Amino acid sequence: MNGKISDGRQLSDLEREMIELFVRMADVLNLPRSVGEIYGILFVSPGPLCLDDCRLRLNISKGSTSQGLKILRSFGAIRTVYIPGDRKDYYMAETSLRKIASGFASEQIQPHVASGKDRLFRIRELLADESEAEREHWEEKIELLENWQKKAGTTLPVILKLIST
Amino acid sequence: MNGKISDGRQLSDLEREMIELFVRMADVLNLPRSVGEIYGILFVSPGPLCLDDCRLRLNISKGSTSQGLKILRSFGAIRTVYIPGDRKDYYMAETSLRKIASGFASEQIQPHVASGKDRLFRIRELLADESEAEREHWEEKIELLENWQKKAGTTLPVILKLIST
């Protein structure tokens, strides 16, 4: 046992309670539990942690930890810290809500919005094959959905503006 | 076979494609697939449908259909239609994005925000037992989270306002 504070010692009540908070957030955002745990351990830590630090303190597997760090990196919820003379990658939690939210929006939400747009386009194509009467029936429904689509597209940026104030 | 348009006949390409759209939305919102399907079949239908209409056209079980309708009712995504001289309950899709979103927010999101608030309060209590030095270390993190909390609370209502315009 060396002197590193991050080795596999038990988590304190305070730490556990806070990590649980992030696990719940992950749940709401439809992210794996381990992603919440990893963000949590980085958030409560006074300094950067490496993959092994995280997994030892959380008692989770190497695979989950690697995968979780990748997800958190993908939307900028953590940042990589370079520590001279150490080959390991170190991470710390990004605490700017604006940065995290905008990363999440563009990486996890936008793709869904985009694929919905595609599908709506395909629906318009299918509609061309239908009879006049059928087209009439569908037209209003499709317009409704296009309106939803548009709102999703315009609302997201506004939310981000709001959060950053 | 009677003359009802809603009996178990095959779905058209157009119908299937549109229902799929709602299944994807359900997925993003972390709701069961069947909930998306049921909303979808109600959305594409020209008139109200009863439980059996839905399940026959979608080929899903009675249990799923009952459960799905209950969930959709719980946040106001569908409305119940009374048809004189018929004992069955009929449903139609609510198409106001504002109504659906605000129902979803208050039924599915708010409870999470509230329980997060509770947890943060419990964390403050735990903090009282810590030494002066420890308290110092945690104070800024807790303040950060309280700030997030506050933003979640104020942003949600604003989003709903935005959607309704």
Added chain:
DNA sequence: GATAAGTTTCATCGATTTTTGAATGTTTTA
């Protein structure tokens, strides 16, 4: 260039969630 350190990938396992359908509950009608 062989070894060691660190990370990622992926097949499999396990846990959780959803679906099913039979049983149960409720309301209406005759």
Added chain:
DNA sequence: TAAAACATTCAAAAATCGATGAAACTTATC
């Protein structure tokens, strides 16, 4: 109040999703 018409519940089955850890991969060190 018996029977019929519907809706709901719930235990069991099926499907889904995340976690695991061994193997593969990459990069650095000697």
